[in-house]
Each structure stands twice: as C-alpha cells, then as structure tokens.
Amino acid sequence: MSRWSAVPPAERLxxxxxxxxxDASALETVQGVVKGARLHTICEExxxxxxxxCYAAGTATFLxxxxxxxxxxxxxxxxxxxxxxxxxxxxxxRVAGAVQVLGLRYVVLTAVARDDLxxxxxxxxxxxxxAIRRRDPAVAIEVLTPDFWGGHRDEAAxxxxxxxxxxxxxxxxxxxxNHNLETVERLQGEVRRGATYRRSLxxxxxxxxxxxxxxxxxxxxxGLGETEEEVVATLHDLRxxxxxxxxxxxxxxxxxxxxxxxxxxxxxxxxxxxxIARELGFADVRSGPxxxxxxxxxxx
Numbered sequence: 357m358s359r360w361s362a363v364p365p366a367e368r369l370x371x372x373x374x375x376x377x378x379d380a381s382a383l384e385t386v387q388g389v390v391k392g393a394r395l396h397t398i399c400e401e402x403x404x405x406x407x408x409x410c411y412a413a414g415t416a417t418f419l420x421x422x423x424x425x426x427x428x429x430x431x432x433x434x435x436x437x438x439x440x441x442x443x444x445x446x447x448x449x450r451v452a453g454a455v456q457v458l459g460l461r462y463v464v465l466t467a468v469a470r471d472d473l474x475x476x477x478x479x480x481x482x483x484x485x486x487a488i489r490r491r492d493p494a495v496a497i498e499v500l501t502p503d504f505w506g507g508h509r510d511e512a513a514x515x516x517x518x519x520x521x522x523x524x525x526x527x528x529x530x531x532x533x534n535h536n537l538e539t540v541e542r543l544q545g546e547v548r549r550g551a552t553y554r555r556s557l558x559x560x561x562x563x564x565x566x567x568x569x570x571x572x573x574x575x576x577x578x579g580l581g582e583t584e585e586e587v588v589a590t591l592h593d594l595r596x597x598x599x600x601x602x603x604x605x606x607x608x609x610x611x612x613x614x615x616x617x618x619x620x621x622x623x624x625x626x627x628x629x630x631x632i633a634r635e636l637g638f639a640d641v642r643s644g645p646x647x648x649x650x651x652x653x654x655x656x
Contacts, residue, residue: 418484476502
C-alpha cells in the first residue's frame, strides 16, 4: 500500500456517495446526440455522478480537443497519450449543433490539454464559443480551461505565452472563467502531472487583471491525502488572487490505475469548509461530496 494509506478500491462507498441514476430519458437523449455528432463530454468521459441531473436541467460540459490528453494527471479518467487526435476544425460546429438540438441554455466548455498545438488549445475555446453564438447568441458559455502552459524553458517567456492564450479566450467573453487547482500545494506534483500550483494561481490572477468583469472560479477534490488546514490555506490563496467562485467535491477513484482514495470526507466537513469559504469572501460556493466543477454552474 502506498503512502496514501488508501481505502481499498473494493470497499463499498459510504451512503452519502450513493446516488440514483436520475432522469434516464434525459441521459439517453444527450448521450445519443453527443455520440451521433462524434463529440465528447467530460460528463461521460469523467463518469460524473450528476450528469443525468445536469442534462435534465439543460446544461452539459463538452470536452474539446478529442478524447486523448497530452498530460497524465493521476486522478483523471480521460485517456492519456503523446499522440492525440489531429486538430478537428469541424468540432466547433458539431458542438454548436448539439447545443441547438438539445436546447441547452448554459454550456460549459472544457478541453483535454493539447500541448501539441501552437496555442495549447486556446483556439478550441474561441472557435467553439463563436460557433455556438452564430446559432444562438443567448446561450451562456462558461469555460474550464487547462493552464495553457508548455514548451518554454524560460519562465518569463512561458508566462507571456500563457497570458496571450488566456487573453484570446477571455476576449471571447465567457460568462465565467474556470481553472481548477484540483488539490493542495503539497500534493500537486503527484496529482497534477505537468501543472504547478503557482502557475495555476497566476493564470487565475491574470484572468482577473485582463477581464475584471468576468468572474473566476476554481475547484478542489478532497480525499487525496490533504488536511483540513491545507484546504483552508488553499482557499486563502485563491481569495488572494480574487477568485470568486469555488467548488469542493469528493475524489472518487476511476480505476486501480489511478490514485487511491485516502479519505471519504463526511458531508459535515464539506458544510464546514463551505461556510469557511463564504466567510473568506467567495461569492458562490458549491461544497458537497458529489459536487463537480460544473455542478449547478448556471446557478440555482
């Protein structure tokens, strides 16, 4: 057993993590449209426990850039590989068509890390936002982006390139800019391979500077070995860069190849941390075992 003192994968989930399937018809409808358009959603790729609820409420999170990520984060269900699918110029229009067919009013766009592309995937967001708005300008679009970092040995050049890619996405005016820290600073190297805590905080800070009218958002998974004190310290770091929205949820191990669960945090702990986050000044907080990055993204 690793230093994580993991909960054995075969152990039954605690009762607060067991959830009914929900609206099966909504699930089937969205899955059919997405599959027919040769698209991907993080709802499906990440096996989100809330997907039927979100689909029924008219929201969905599309995964741009194909199903293969160029990074190998140890928590993530999405397939990894150094040879991702070629850039697909038709993907944006297919996403826009799916949004229209499904009548979605609030869409979250995320993407696999595409460190193989010159702009590290910024065009995936800008192109898809433009395609959606050509069909229906009233659709609200939130973006959940990678860190847009890579390919630079020099830190200053890397920051400049990251900022340029971020500026392009923000210029397309999403209703919210989301970038997840995922875990506390001590665990970043093992959990988020290829990303760093400070670069992610820098991205969120730059977003506030470049587009102060666009709210920023970030999220953490609990259960990877962090302490409550470390979580609270992370919340302070997020508020220090004026991050305004927050999600806290339980990490669930996708398979034996992924990091094990160190702890199932109780609902009361999520309530306590949510209260602390509100006291720190977060304007919107979603904190609970089954909360995910896009959970109730459009608001209650």
